[in-house]
Amino acid sequence: MASLSIDVAEIIERQKAGAGQYTVVLLCALLMFLDGFDTQAISYIVPALSKQWHLPREILGSIFSAALVGLMVGYLAVAPLSARFGHKRMMMTSTVLFAVFTMLTVFATNVTELIGLRFMTGIGLGAAAPSAVALTCEFAPKRLRSTFVLLVYCGFSLGFVVAGLAAGVLMPAHGWKSLMLVGAAAPLALVAPLAWWLPESLAFLQRRPDGAARMRAVLVRLFPRVAIAPGSTFRLEDESEQRASVMTLVRGRTAAGTVLLWIVFFLNLAEFYFMQSWLPTMLTGLQYAPSTVVWVTALPTIAGVLSAVPLGLAMDRIGPYATLTTLYVVGAVFLWLVAGAFSGNVAWLMVTVFCAGFCISGGQKSVIALAAVYYPQRLRSTGVGWALGIGRLGGIAGPLVAGMLYTARWTPAEIFSFTAWPVLAAGCGVFAMGRVYGSRARTAERGAAH
Known part of the structure; x- marks a missing residue:
């Protein structure tokens, strides 16, 4: 039988x-x-x-x-x-x-x-x-x-x-x-x-x-x-394909998306590690109380934890590309608002840092989920691993660039205003992916339904 x-x-x-x-x-x-x-x-x-x-x-x-x-x-x-x-x-x-x-x-x-x-x-x-x-x-x-x-x-x-x-x-x-x-x-x-x-x-x-x-x-x-x-x-899905190799990520159907993902990972982790590394120094230099420095520095990570469920549900129900594009645009706005909040009261500073952290730290997790959704099963571990590796370069570069600007006598407000632009660029990268690969996914799903 x-x-x-x-x-x-x-x-x-x-x-x-x-x-x-x-x-x-x-x-x-x-x-x-x-x-x-x-x-x-x-x-x-x-x-x-x-x-x-x-x-x-x-x-x-x-x-x-x-x-x-x-x-x-x-x-x-x-x-x-x-x-x-x-x-x-x-x-x-x-x-x-x-x-x-x-x-x-x-x-x-x-x-x-x-x-x-x-x-x-x-x-x-x-x-x-x-x-x-x-x-x-x-x-x-x-x-x-x-x-x-x-x-x-x-x-x-x-x-x-x-x-x-x-x-x-x-x-x-x-x-x-x-x-x-x-x-x-x-x-x-x-x-x-x-x-x-x-x-x-x-x-x-x-x-x-x-x-x-x-x-x-x-x-x-x-x-x-x-x-x-x-x-x-x-x-299993994709069982007829050959086993994943690194070169497979940068050729064929996944090539353009891989490059865009690497750029987004790089920019997102550069922003995250910039905030984690430099907020304590900047706040101390602005004469904030030590307890305020500790809490404000912790807010981006706390916001990232709280972002997991709502962002995951939004990506699953609305779509990963639309969700992440919106998240990065809003994140750029709040980074710009943080720049102005340094001269305001502590409560407003904490609100803006929390919201910026929600978008930046939440975006860090969300773009990993995007990579996991984007790559087929045979490429998933390799694709996510290389995206994280490229992103780690951003994690090293972000604090270094901020340190150069700080040494050049840029104020914390000027540095945060500047860092809004890379987040906006990350949003543009996700938007471009959505225009190409989001439409392909919808077409494939409609074909499978029929």
């Missing part, structure tokens, strides 16, 4: 999102939470190390940059290996990697060792995110895909916030090493839940000798209400 061929996409689209899918979202969000915690923790540790080790100011930038360079290596070189080894394996391996090197940081005795360990930690951190996003998308129905990705990446922002809170509690009592120990122990504790409850990528399982049986086991666990007969075969 011929085996039954089952369309996996049809199962995912027709079923209500269940506990199995929400477990995938939760585990991926927890991994991103630890990713964000470790990324931000070093910002609180370096000042303490600087005093303890009597470090000159010029070396501090190298310590911060080490993990950023490692992140780029993880995004660009390691993340694409998930096509060969599977997203679940990549997530578990990267989690162990950044946990171990975070633990070894506790035993660093000089700057050279610290920079090397932060570089290796960054590779692990960078390899985790694209696989988490890709695996979330693989088991998410299209109507919820953007929402799920934003929820997962919301974990990253929460990690930023909790790192600050943990630093305030742990470091005064137990020193900087205590924060590193927490940052190492937590991901090691997450490895067992990942191994037990996280399903492996169906696209990866399909290439295994016993792939059909293993795919059936995953689908039965995630969708217990669906009857799947033993011996069934399974069809």
Whole structure:
């Protein structure tokens, strides 16, 4: 008797999102939470190390940059290996990697060792995110895909916030090493839940000798209400295509969209890290109270966390291109308003910074969701990884450009007025993508309906 061929996409689209899918979202969000915690923790540790080790100011930038360079290596070189080894394996391996090197940081005795360990930690951190996003998308129905990705990446922002809170509690009592120990122990504790409850990528399982049986086991666990007969075969989207390569991103149908995505990622992360890096210095220079500096600096990240659900729902229901274009235009307006708010009262400054952060930090998560929606399954991990890697260059360039302007005696108001233009340019890039690829997607959906 011929085996039954089952369309996996049809199962995912027709079923209500269940506990199995929400477990995938939760585990991926927890991994991103630890990713964000470790990324931000070093910002609180370096000042303490600087005093303890009597470090000159010029070396501090190298310590911060080490993990950023490692992140780029993880995004660009390691993340694409998930096509060969599977997203679940990549997530578990990267989690162990950044946990171990975070633990070894506790035993660093000089700057050279610290920079090397932060570089290796960054590779692990960078390899985790694209696989988490890709695996979330693989088991998410299209109507919820953007929402799920934003929820997962919301974990990253929460990690930023909790790192600050943990630093305030742990470091005064137990020193900087205590924060590193927490940052190492937590991901090691997450490895067992990942191994037990996280399903492996169906696209990866399909290439295994016993792939059909293993795919059936995953689908039965995630969708217990669906009857799947033993011996069934399974069809996945884009299964006839060749395995992803980096060059595939910049040729054919995805080429123009890839370039536009890279530009948007670059500009968005440049703005985000500019705000996170320079707001404390600018506010301190303007003689704001230390408590005000802390709260205003935290507002963009808090706004980014609160943006996840409304932006995800808007992207799923209204469309990703229209939502992001509007978000960036509004963000440019609020950055311009922040410039004027420096000379106003504190309440208005906090409102404008919060709204700008909602658009910039929320845009950072939303453009990752856009990349996950834009690329087909075979390109998703590679596409998201390279977009994040290119964006990381913006994360390095944004604070540097702002520092050059600050050194050239530009006022904070002038700098924020200037930074409204790159956000507007990012909105134009998303709008251009929507004009080309949004219409193609609608045409494809109408064709599928008929």
